[in-house]
Amino acid sequence: MATVGLNGINKVYPNGYHAVHDLTLNIQEGEFMVLVGPSGCGKTTVLRMVAGLEDISDGELRIGERVVNDVEPKDRDIAMVFQNYALYPHMTVAENIGFALKLRKMPKAEIRKKVEEAAEILGLTEWLDRKPKQLSGGQRQRVAMGRAIVREPSVFLMDEPLSNLDAKLRVKMRAEVRRIQQRLGVATIYVTHDQIEAMTMGDRVAVLKDGRLQQCDTPQNLYDFPVNQFVGAFIGSPAMNLYKGQLMEGGRNLKIGSQTLELSDNVHIAHPSLASYANKEVTVGIRPEGLKAVSSDVPRSRALDVQVSLVEALGSELMVHFGLDATVVRLEDVQDDEEEILTQGGEGVARIEPSVSVKTGDRLRLEVDLEHLHFFDPTTGVGIY
Amino acid sequence: MRYQRRVGWRKWVNGLNVAVVVIVLFVLLPIYWLIASSFKTPVNVGAQPPQYFPNPISFANYHSAFVHYGFGRYFLNSVIVTVVSTMLVLAIGSLAGYALGRLPMRGKSPLLVTLLIISVFPEIAVVSPLYLLMHQIGWLGSYQALIVPYIAFNLPFAIWIMRNYFLGIPKEMEETSRIDGASPVRTFWSVILPQALPGIFTAGVFTFTACWTEFLMALTLDNSNSYRTIPVGIALFGSPNVVPYGTIFAASVVAVVPIGVLVFVFRRFVVSGLTSGAVKG
Numbered sequence: 001m002a003t004v005g006l007n008g009i010n011k012v013y014p015n016g017y018h019a020v021h022d023l024t025l026n027i028q029e030g031e032f033m034v035l036v037g038p039s040g041c042g043k044t045t046v047l048r049m050v051a052g053l054e055d056i057s058d059g060e061l062r063i064g065e066r067v068v069n070d071v072e073p074k075d076r077d078i079a080m081v082f083q084n085y086a087l088y089p090h091m092t093v094a095e096n097i098g099f100a101l102k103l104r105k106m107p108k109a110e111i112r113k114k115v116e117e118a119a120e121i122l123g124l125t126e127w128l129d130r131k132p133k134q135l136s137g138g139q140r141q142r143v144a145m146g147r148a149i150v151r152e153p154s155v156f157l158m159d160e161p162l163s164n165l166d167a168k169l170r171v172k173m174r175a176e177v178r179r180i181q182q183r184l185g186v187a188t189i190y191v192t193h194d195q196i197e198a199m200t201m202g203d204r205v206a207v208l209k210d211g212r213l214q215q216c217d218t219p220q221n222l223y224d225f226p227v228n229q230f231v232g233a234f235i236g237s238p239a240m241n242l243y244k245g246q247l248m249e250g251g252r253n254l255k256i257g258s259q260t261l262e263l264s265d266n267v268h269i270a271h272p273s274l275a276s277y278a279n280k281e282v283t284v285g286i287r288p289e290g291l292k293a294v295s296s297d298v299p300r301s302r303a304l305d306v307q308v309s310l311v312e313a314l315g316s317e318l319m320v321h322f323g324l325d326a327t328v329v330r331l332e333d334v335q336d337d338e339e340e341i342l343t344q345g346g347e348g349v350a351r352i353e354p355s356v357s358v359k360t361g362d363r364l365r366l367e368v369d370l371e372h373l374h375f376f377d378p379t380t381g382v383g384i385y
Numbered sequence: 386m387r388y389q390r391r392v393g394w395r396k397w398v399n400g401l402n403v404a405v406v407v408i409v410l411f412v413l414l415p416i417y418w419l420i421a422s423s424f425k426t427p428v429n430v431g432a433q434p435p436q437y438f439p440n441p442i443s444f445a446n447y448h449s450a451f452v453h454y455g456f457g458r459y460f461l462n463s464v465i466v467t468v469v470s471t472m473l474v475l476a477i478g479s480l481a482g483y484a485l486g487r488l489p490m491r492g493k494s495p496l497l498v499t500l501l502i503i504s505v506f507p508e509i510a511v512v513s514p515l516y517l518l519m520h521q522i523g524w525l526g527s528y529q530a531l532i533v534p535y536i537a538f539n540l541p542f543a544i545w546i547m548r549n550y551f552l553g554i555p556k557e558m559e560e561t562s563r564i565d566g567a568s569p570v571r572t573f574w575s576v577i578l579p580q581a582l583p584g585i586f587t588a589g590v591f592t593f594t595a596c597w598t599e600f601l602m603a604l605t606l607d608n609s610n611s612y613r614t615i616p617v618g619i620a621l622f623g624s625p626n627v628v629p630y631g632t633i634f635a636a637s638v639v640a641v642v643p644i645g646v647l648v649f650v651f652r653r654f655v656v657s658g659l660t661s662g663a664v665k666g
Contacts, residue, residue, distance in 0.1 A: 053560050074566035086557035090579040099575075100565035147561075 002064035002077070002154035003029055004050065004187055009059035011045050011211075019045045020211045023059070027155075030185040032178065034202035036192055037234075042211035043191045044159055050189060051080050051157050063155060079148035080157040083164060085140050087132040087147075093119075094128040097146040118150040121180060138169045145177065149184060156181065156188040162197065174200055195235055199223070207231050227383050229376040232285045233331050238319065240285045240374065241348040242329035251278035254373075257326030262301035266371055273384050274375055282384065283329050285374030288319070291350035291366040293358065298367050306348065308362045318352040322364065416641075423447070423634035430631040446635035450622075456636050458611065459618030463640075465528055466614055467596040470535040474543050474592045475585055477536070482547030482584075483573060487559070497545075504541035512605050519606050526609040534606070535596045543588035550584025551577065586654035594644055615640045 004027040011020040020042045027033045035043040048054040050061060052073035061069050068076050079100075087096050095102075097118055098111045106114075119125045122142040132140055141161060148156055161177065162170045178201050181188050192198055198205045199219040206216040207230075215227040219235075226232035233239045246255040247263075251274060254261045268274055274282075294303060306322035328347050350366055358364055375384040422430050423446050424439040430446075450456040485493060515534060516525075524530040554577060562572040578585070600616040607613060613621070619636050623629045648655065 051560075051564060053563070073560075073564045078564065080561070080564050082557040082561060084555055084557055086555060086561040088558065088562075088576055088580075099562075099567075103566040103571070147565075151565075 002187060003027060003062075004155055004189065005060075005062035006046070006050070007060040007062070009046070009049065009061060010057045011042070011049060011054065012057040018211060020049070023211075023213050025206055025213065025216060027187050027189060029187055030182075032181055032188045032190065032201060032203045034190045034192060034198040034205045035208060036195055036198035036202075036205055037208035037214075039193055040210075041208040043193075043208050045211075046208070047080075047157050047159055047189055047191045050155070051078055052076050076155075077153050078155045078157055079151050079153040081144045081148050081159065081161045083160040085132075085144040085161075085164075087140060087143055089132055092129050092131055093124060093135070093143050093146075096132065096143055097150050100147070100151050114150050115146075118146045121149065121183070122146050137165050138173060141165060141173060142176075145180065149180065154186065156186050156190075158188065158190045160192055161190075163192070163194070170197075177201070196237055199235065205235075207234060209234075225383070225385065226285075226374065229283055229285065229329070229374075229381040229383070230331060232374050232376065232383070236287055238288050238349045238351070240287050242331070242376075243284050243286070243324070243348075244327040244329060244378065245282050245284035247274070247277050247280060247282060249279075251275060254282075254284065256284060256304065257324055259300065259304055259326075261304070261368060261370065264370060267373065270371065271375055271385055277375070277377075277384065281378045283376040283378050283381070285376060286348075286368060287372065287374075288349045288351040290369035290372045291352070292369070293320075293350070293352045293356045294365050294367040296365050298365060300365075302370065303365045303367045306350075306364050306366055308358055308360055308364050310360060311358055313354065316354065318354050318356065318358065320350045320352050320358060320364065322348050322350065322366075324348055419634055419641075420638055422631065423638045425631065427629070427631040430634070446631035447639075449629065449632045450636040450639070454618070454622055454632060454636070455610070456615075456618060456639070459613050459615045460639065462528075462607075462612055463597060463614040464643075466531045466535065467593055469528070470532050470539065470596045471589055471592045473532070473536050474539050475589055478540055478543035478588060479547050479578065479581070479585055480573075481540070482544045483551050483577065485544065486548040486551035487556075497548075500541035500544055504538075504545070508538065508601050512601055515602070516605050524606075526607055526612050528607075528612065530606040530612075531596075531599075531603060531614070534602055535599065539592045539595055543592055546588040546591070547581065547584045550581045550587075554580050583654040586651045590647055590651055590655055593647060597640075597644060 006023050006025045009020060009023040010018070012018050023046060025033070035046060037043050045054060049056050050063075052068070052071065056069050060067055063076055063078070088099065091099065094112075094115050098115045101111045101114060115128070116125065119128055122145055124139065124142055124146060127135060127139060127143075132143065135143065141164075144161065158177070162173050165173060174197060177190075190201060199222075202219055204216060205219055205222055207214040207222065209230055215222060215231045217225075222231060222235045226235060229242060233242060243256050247253070248255050248260070251268065252263060254263050291304075304324065306324050308320055309323050310321040312319040312321070324347050326347070352358065376382060377384060421437070421439055424442050424444070425432075425436060425446075426441065426443040427445055427449070429436050429439070429443075484490065485497060519525045519530050524533075558576055558580070559572055562576045563569075567575065598616055599614075600620070603614045603617045604620070608617065615636070619633055619640070622633050622636070
């Protein structure tokens with residue numbers, strides 16, 4: 001068991017591409033740290049540098065008390081799970097799990113014992129004599145986990161280990177990976193591009209973009225206090241709606257398109273810096289769950305009138321896509337493909353109770369949860385608090 | 386849908402199947418003729434009208450090949466030259482193919498192109514200088530006079546086949562193995578090589594066949610009776626006035642057997658070895 005410390009880590013490839021910029025991150029003992037970000041953000045590169053598969057161009061990497069920049073992967077006391085599992089196809093499950101121990105010249109009986117223990121934890125006991133190709137995707141994934149845990153490393157590294165599984169199995173394995181990690185209490189760095197995976201699994205989540213750390217915090221804090229509009233839009237599903245807004249009358253009113261919301265004092269108490277944006281433009285973030293369908297009695301100072309363009313019924317809730325005459329702030333690289341499709345329906349999404357009867361083409365009044373509005377600087381995108 | 390509604394034997398008789406059968410027969414006919422004729426009596430080999438089945442079945446041609454013409458010696462020479470060459474090609478070629486496929490190194494693509502050019506280089510262009518060279522170092526009439534050039538000529542193609550196969554093996558295999566604590570040599574031996582077996586068998590079968598049937602160099606460099614290989618041996622059967630066709634057929638049948646066995650045993654690997662590089666590489 002150990003901590004992992006990344007201190008000012010940089011990665012510059014021989015062709016000059018600067019993949020990771022000054023990354024400083026500390027992973028505590030037993031902590032589950034998720035690195036998340038869109039593809040190409042450098043998260044896998046970071047993981048590979050910790051594993052020792054990539055050289056570190058600059059900065060210091062510690063595992064435990066030891067600086068391991070120039071230590072061979074096998075001597076770093078880590079275990080890694082790859083996206084494609086990289087199981088040795090010509091070996092049985094037992095041989096796969098025991099390979100590292102065999103290389104350490106551990107006695108056969110002891111290897112057998114450790115492999116069986118690991119198989120027990122993972123529910124693989126009856127499959128030990130099978131070859132990987134005779135296993136299902138979920139079982140292969142578990143063999144890959146088994147190969148990692150049998151070595152009793154001080155750090156687990158996982159590179160999108162669940163992304164090859166179908167959606168249902170992924171949800172199941174999510175919990176299972178977390179359960180195993182908690183049981184073993186080993187510090188874990190987990191890379192994913194899926195923000196839901198990040199939120200559900202991580203003790204803390206580090207959001208990366210273009211090789212730079214945007215924010216590292218608990219899932220709830222990332223959700224509640226995104227440091228910039230990238231994090232705001234990246235965390236949460238469907239993504240936060242971002243509009244150009246204008247603070248009018250010394251900041252008392254917020255104009256979004258042609259409609260005006262009245263900001264209470266509570267909003268200004270929660271966002272003291274908002275005062276300096278009085279009578280200026282801001283970017284406003286409204287989460288889909290911060291919108292509620294209401295009757296037309298609710299005053300317009302607390303609600304937005306929208307035109308429904310698409311309704312997706314998920315059973316437990318309705319995703320209402322709507323059109324609004326406001327200018328939408330787009331972050332091209334924020335959403336992954338799946339969510340891109342979800343938000344295509346209109347210029348905004350609201351998460352509505354299924355009891356509300358609404359259909360495409362309706363006019364709808366949506367009450368805005370003003371206390372949970374997010375504000376960002378329109379030029380830098382930095383959060384205003 | 387219409388296809389599925391056909392019943393009984395009718396479903397087997399369609400244009401495609403007929404075409405396949407015709408083509409297969411067309412290809413097999415010379416081989417059938419070779420085998421059938423080898424079992425005819427020496428007189429019946431050239432009989433008019435031709436005998437479609439050997440009658441009576443005779444082993445005289447085989448007897449003649451082994452006893453009168455010393456075919457056993459040629460066979461042994463071929464086995465020695467071919468097996469040694471193939472083994473060395475696979476040993477060197479797998480390492481070279483791995484290096485060219487996986488390891489970071491400068492000048493990889495010029496090297497690969499050079500190899501490709503060499504592999505299509507016409508043998509006849511180098512036979513004369515090779516003869517002089519062998520003459521000067523006193524290797525004429527020796528096994529190594531064939532083994533060394535065979536390795537040189539077959540390595541490029543073997544390297545290409547095996548390299549493509551190595552490329553198809555996910556890089557994470559090596560990385561996992563490296564984290565597991567395996568040395569590069571151990572990784573190659575325990576993780577990469579077992580997965581590359583189809584590619585290695587394919588290269589092996591091709592090399593074996595090429596060495597086994599090679600004629601020009603064998604004729605030029607090893608023409609003494611004790612080092613002669615099968616192709617040369619068979620070609621020199623008889624005398625200027627007599628061509629013993631029956632004996633030649635019998636010897637040819639024996640010569641084909643090892644290749645037939647090899648391809649039959651490894652056929653599954655050879656097919657996957659030839660296609661895998663194309664799809665994954």
